[in-house]
Amino acid sequence: MSDRLLDVCERVLARVGTQAEAEVTVTAGTDALTRFATSFIHQNVTDAVRRVRLRVALDGRVAESAGNQDDDEALSRLVGSALDAARLRPVDPGWPGLAPPSPAPSIDHWDEATAHAEPQERARRIGAFVRAADGLETAGFCSTTGETVAFANSAGSRLTGRTSVANLDGIARTATSDGSGRASSVRLADLDGSVVGAEATRRARESAEAGDLGPGRYEVVLEPACVVNVLSFLANYGFNGRAVEEGRSFVRIGEPQFDASFSLADDFGHPMAVGIGFDAEGTPKRRVDLVRGGVTSGLIHDRRTAKALGAESTGNAVAGAGPWGALPANLVVEPGSRSRGELIAAVARGILVTDFWYTRILDPRTQVVTGLTRNGVWLIEDGRVVRPVTNMRFTQSFIEALRADQVRGIGSDLTLVGGATFGLGAYVVPSLHLASWNFTGGAKG
Amino acid sequence: MFDYAEAAVEAALAAGARYADARVMDRRHESMGARNGEVEELTQEASVGIGVRALIGSGWGFYSTADLTRSAAAQAGAQAAAIARASASVRGFDLELTPVEARQDSWANEVREDPLAVPLAEKGDLLVAATRTMKEHGADVALAAYDVWDTTKWLVSSEGHRIDQHIVECGAQMNATANGESETQRRSYPGIRGQYGTRGWELVRELDLEANAARIAEEARALLTAAACPSHDAIDLIIGSEQMALQIHESVGHAVELDRILGWEAAFAGTSWLDLGQIGRMRFGSELMNVTADATLTGALGSFGYDDEGTPAHPVDIVRDGTWVGVLSGRDSAARAGLPESGGAVRGDGYSRLPMVRMTNVGLLPGTSSLEEMIAATDDGILVDTNRSWSIDDKRLNFQFGCEIGWEIKNGRRGRMVRNPTYTGIGPRFWGSLDMLGNESEWKFWGTPNCGKGQPGQIGHTGHPSVPCRFRGVRVGVTG
Numbered sequence: 027m028s029d030r031l032l033d034v035c036e037r038v039l040a041r042v043g044t045q046a047e048a049e050v051t052v053t054a055g056t057d058a059l060t061r062f063a064t065s066f067i068h069q070n071v072t073d074a075v076r077r078v079r080l081r082v083a084l085d086g087r088v089a090e091s092a093g094n095q096d097d098d099e100a101l102s103r104l105v106g107s108a109l110d111a112a113r114l115r116p117v118d119p120g121w122p123g124l125a126p127p128s129p130a131p132s133i134d135h136w137d138e139a140t141a142h143a144e145p146q147e148r149a150r151r152i153g154a155f156v157r158a159a160d161g162l163e164t165a166g167f168c169s170t171t172g173e174t175v176a177f178a179n180s181a182g183s184r185l186t187g188r189t190s191v192a193n194l195d196g197i198a199r200t201a202t203s204d205g206s207g208r209a210s211s212v213r214l215a216d217l218d219g220s221v222v223g224a225e226a227t228r229r230a231r232e233s234a235e236a237g238d239l240g241p242g243r244y245e246v247v248l249e250p251a252c253v254v255n256v257l258s259f260l261a262n263y264g265f266n267g268r269a270v271e272e273g274r275s276f277v278r279i280g281e282p283q284f285d286a287s288f289s290l291a292d293d294f295g296h297p298m299a300v301g302i303g304f305d306a307e308g309t310p311k312r313r314v315d316l317v318r319g320g321v322t323s324g325l326i327h328d329r330r331t332a333k334a335l336g337a338e339s340t341g342n343a344v345a346g347a348g349p350w351g352a353l354p355a356n357l358v359v360e361p362g363s364r365s366r367g368e369l370i371a372a373v374a375r376g377i378l379v380t381d382f383w384y385t386r387i388l389d390p391r392t393q394v395v396t397g398l399t400r401n402g403v404w405l406i407e408d409g410r411v412v413r414p415v416t417n418m419r420f421t422q423s424f425i426e427a428l429r430a431d432q433v434r435g436i437g438s439d440l441t442l443v444g445g446a447t448f449g450l451g452a453y454v455v456p457s458l459h460l461a462s463w464n465f466t467g468g469a470k471g
Numbered sequence: 472m473f474d475y476a477e478a479a480v481e482a483a484l485a486a487g488a489r490y491a492d493a494r495v496m497d498r499r500h501e502s503m504g505a506r507n508g509e510v511e512e513l514t515q516e517a518s519v520g521i522g523v524r525a526l527i528g529s530g531w532g533f534y535s536t537a538d539l540t541r542s543a544a545a546q547a548g549a550q551a552a553a554i555a556r557a558s559a560s561v562r563g564f565d566l567e568l569t570p571v572e573a574r575q576d577s578w579a580n581e582v583r584e585d586p587l588a589v590p591l592a593e594k595g596d597l598l599v600a601a602t603r604t605m606k607e608h609g610a611d612v613a614l615a616a617y618d619v620w621d622t623t624k625w626l627v628s629s630e631g632h633r634i635d636q637h638i639v640e641c642g643a644q645m646n647a648t649a650n651g652e653s654e655t656q657r658r659s660y661p662g663i664r665g666q667y668g669t670r671g672w673e674l675v676r677e678l679d680l681e682a683n684a685a686r687i688a689e690e691a692r693a694l695l696t697a698a699a700c701p702s703h704d705a706i707d708l709i710i711g712s713e714q715m716a717l718q719i720h721e722s723v724g725h726a727v728e729l730d731r732i733l734g735w736e737a738a739f740a741g742t743s744w745l746d747l748g749q750i751g752r753m754r755f756g757s758e759l760m761n762v763t764a765d766a767t768l769t770g771a772l773g774s775f776g777y778d779d780e781g782t783p784a785h786p787v788d789i790v791r792d793g794t795w796v797g798v799l800s801g802r803d804s805a806a807r808a809g810l811p812e813s814g815g816a817v818r819g820d821g822y823s824r825l826p827m828v829r830m831t832n833v834g835l836l837p838g839t840s841s842l843e844e845m846i847a848a849t850d851d852g853i854l855v856d857t858n859r860s861w862s863i864d865d866k867r868l869n870f871q872f873g874c875e876i877g878w879e880i881k882n883g884r885r886g887r888m889v890r891n892p893t894y895t896g897i898g899p900r901f902w903g904s905l906d907m908l909g910n911e912s913e914w915k916f917w918g919t920p921n922c923g924k925g926q927p928g929q930i931g932h933t934g935h936p937s938v939p940c941r942f943r944g945v946r947v948g949v950t951g
Contacts, residue, residue, distance in 0.1 A: 057927060059926055059927050060557075060558070061926055062561060063734055063735045063736070063737055063738065064563060064733070064734045064735070064737075065561075065563065066529055066530070066558075066561050066562055066563030066564075067529075067530045067558035067560075067561045067562075067563075068529065068530050068531065068558075068563065068566075068735055069530065069531050069533070069825055069827075070530055070531065070532050070533065070554045070555060070557065070558045071532075071533040071534070071535075071554070071824075071825050071927065072533070072534050072535070072550065072554055073534075073535045073536075073823045073824075073927070074534075074535065074536040074537070074538070076537045088513070089513045089514075089515075090512070090513065090514045090515070091514070091515045091516070091517075092514065092515070092516040092517070092518075093516065093517045093518065094517075094518045094519065094520060094537040095517075095519065095537060103517075104517075107515050107517075108515070111513050111515060111591060114590070114591040114592045114595070115510060115513060115591070115595065116509070116510060116595070116599075118509065118510070118511065119509060120509070120511065144557070145532075145553070145554045145557035145558070146557045146560070149557050149558060149560045149561055150560070152561050153560055153561045156561055163734070163737075165734065165735075165737040165738035166738040167738070167739075167926050169926075169927075195738070196738055197737065197738045199737065204737075206738075272611065272612045272648070272650075273611055273612075273650040273655075274612070274648065274650065274655050346514060348502075348504055348512055348616070349504060349506065349511075349614055349616075383741075383864065383865055384862045384863055384864065384865075385862065386860040386861055386862045386873075387860060388859070388860050388873050388891065388893070389654045389655060389891070390655060391650075391651075391653060391654045391655050392653065392654050394950075396860065396862045396871050396873075396893075396949075397862050398862065398864045398865075398869065400864075400865060417864065417869075419862075419864075419869060419871060419895070421871070421893075421949055421950065466871075466895075466949050467869075467871075467895065467949075
């Protein structure tokens with residue numbers, strides 16, 4: 027597959043010839059997703075993916091064209107369109123030039139069986155999820171993706187990579203509550219529908235007949251899906267070279283902006299990670315430490331922001347990201363040593379939260395975000411979960427929640443969570459026990 | 472193109488589907504972005520392919536491919552049926568479809584100036600000038616962008632539909648950000664999501680970005696030193712039409728999507744606080760509240776001739792005199808809910824996505840008040856506009872929205888500017904407090920080009936006719 031895609035790259039570059047600098051990315055594979063609701067499969071889709079993306083720079087005048095056909099006529103049109111557009115553009119003073127040839131990491135986040143999984147295999151896991159709910163209504167999805175990417179540029183870079191990902195994510199529902207369960211892996215074979223369904227069912231039953239809790243500041247134990255949500259905002263609005271360049275970021279390199287126990291990296295090489303080993307500009311991925319022992323230590327860059335800030339690209343360019351700039355796809359929080367139970371046991375009076383929902387930022391500099399809880403919330407008193415509580419709205423600065431002396435415990439339960447809010451890829455995170463979280467109202471107002 | 476779609480449908484039926492349809496879509500998308508007086512991005516994307524939908528038992532099977540040959544289309548049809556059959560191992564009720572006349576028709580929206588024919592240099596100059604002016608007037612970061620979508624689609628169904636449509640959409644947006652010591656402030660024009668419609672480049676010319684660039688940059692800078700919006704547990708709140716479009720979208724539009732009400736989106740987008748058993752009786756808001764979903768509005772972003780199931784565009788009453796009376800539906804969801812016909816609200820995001828219930832043009836019908844009359848009638852209140860943040864629960868009941876700018880209102884006059892205004896409420900309680908509604912001269916068809924829904928994710932283009940409104944006793948000024 028990768029040789030065939032590289033051949034398409036070569037055919038595009040041959041058409042550009044010496045007229046311009048050029049980079050080509052060709053992606054092919056299969057995205058499949060099986061959805062269930064009211065305990066049966068109601069939507070079941072497969073897309074045979076094919077994308078060709080070309081970026082040209084004609085004496086610093088940059089334009090991009092994309093298409094999904096790879097016949098000679100279509101490729102000629104693609105090249106012609108990009109060159110015509112570039113000729114009409116002014117010179118881009120921020121154009122950083124093409125990435126020099128450099129090998130990608132020899133890491134293959136790939137499973138052949140997952141990449142070519144049949145719908146029956148997804149249905150089998152959904153069936154197990156539904157049966158594990160023991161009569162509760164269920165909803166969710168099981169997805170499998172297998173994509174191969176080839177990259178080539180006129181500076182001589184030739185790269186190929188591939189990735190597979192499988193996700194099983196669903197809820198079980200009582201008359202008064204929802205509970206969620208989820209699992210992600212490079213391998214579909216790692217996903218056990220009965221285990222994930224049983225987790226959702228436990229959360230649904232244990233959060234049934236919840237009572238209200240007044241607004242105020244509480245300690246929280248945030249389960250991994252919540253932590254991924256928090257990291258999405260820190261990464262996209264903070265550890266983002268573009269945000270720093272424009273003065274919108276909270277980041278101050280070298281300062282202890284976080285609790286000393288908190289360390290965060292973007293690490294494509296982590297054994298639980300998924301994804302391709304190079305970015306949209308052909309820069310190989312590498313580990314980037316963003317926070318080390320509470321001290322802010324790094325930024326995410328594409329070639330444009332790296333040039334602007336005198337840094338090097340970290341291999342995080344995203345095609346079509348526009349004013350967002352570079353985004354991390356493989357955030358990893360360094361785990362602690364405490365089990366989820368030990369995190370709860372250390373809480374005097376606080377709230378255990380399974381999922382966040384509809385989080386939106388009020389100000390990127392202060393990282394004040396509002397959102398709601400979802401899929402299981404409980405009151406903790408004297409180290410014990412004492413009762414479920416109804417969903418609550420919060421308005422909280424995420425940077426304040428993680429600053430010095432605010433992180434009281436980090437779990438050992440490293441979990442791969444896909445579908446990061448506003449983010450890419452999947453993050454590897456543990457549960458967190460935080461000293462304070464500002465709940466500003468109940469779900470009833 | 473009809474030949475490919477027919478081949479796909481025939482193959483799906485031959486493979487056991489009791490219903491099938493196929494859409495060939497050819498879409499061109501052009502976008503350009505400028506930053507601080509320089510064009511930074513220009514992207515032109517062309518995609519063409521076929522998506523086939525097959526119904527067997529209780530579930531849809533869908534297969535899409537960029538290969539456009541008769542044999543590839545037939546293979547896609549057979550694959551769609553095979554996928555639907557695989558769903559049978561976790562089976563529910565047999566899905567039915569409400570009847571719809573099988574039309575053979577062509578439709579296109581009105582375009583006075585083809586946006587793809589406007590020279591790139593001219594379009595670039597527009598964005599450069601606007602961002603340069605914002606920079607000159609105090610913006611630390613000045614952004615401007617436009618988007619054009621030119622879509623042709625051909626629908627064939629096993630019931631005899633044969634419809635082609637050509638839909639041109641375009642619009643533009645810009646914003647100025649000012650950085651302060653501890654926070655940033657932003658002003659957008661004409662709104663946070665810009666303004667988009669099923670129109671030609673004339674829409675962008677009418678926006679007159681350049682004429683508004685200096686104002687929004689200066690407002691962003693002024694907001695840095697404005698007083699923080701005061702906190703009130705209950706105060707009169709006047710909301711401008713752009714923010715009202717967001718209010719309608721989030722707390723009415725999504726709440727009346729029938730697939731959500733039926734639980735088909737429960738795990739992801741969520742459900743709805745609305746109970747079908749209450750339709751026709753449930754009070755949604757005050758008697759001033761009249762909402763329709765109308766895909767026939769000329770130039771609005773959610774307009775079309777036929778939805779992606781071949782149902783002709785038609786207006787649907789959603790809220791009448793404050794009472795909930797209708798939903799957004801498709802043929803399968805309408806049948807499941809016992810409704811006589813589809814609401815014609817099913818669309819897919821390109822050839823590679825399964826069509827699903829999406830908003831058309833969901834909006835308020837105008838009332839009799841002007842914005843100035845609302846201000847004059849308010850002794851103590853807050854006026855807010857231009858959405859900045861939006862969050863609402865999975866039942867579409869509890870919301871908290873932030874706006875870019877606000878003003879205090881004292882004794883019938885607009886007072887000082889306030890920064891970071893937020894307000895929060897519960898849908899029916901909030902809409903029940905609506906007591907003044909903007910008039911027809913203020914009625915504007917806002918376009919939202921980025922409504923996310925579904926798995927795999929789909930981006931929908933929706934329209935929201937809107938006017939300024941006044942609400943009584945709203946909680947304002949929630950802070951972190």
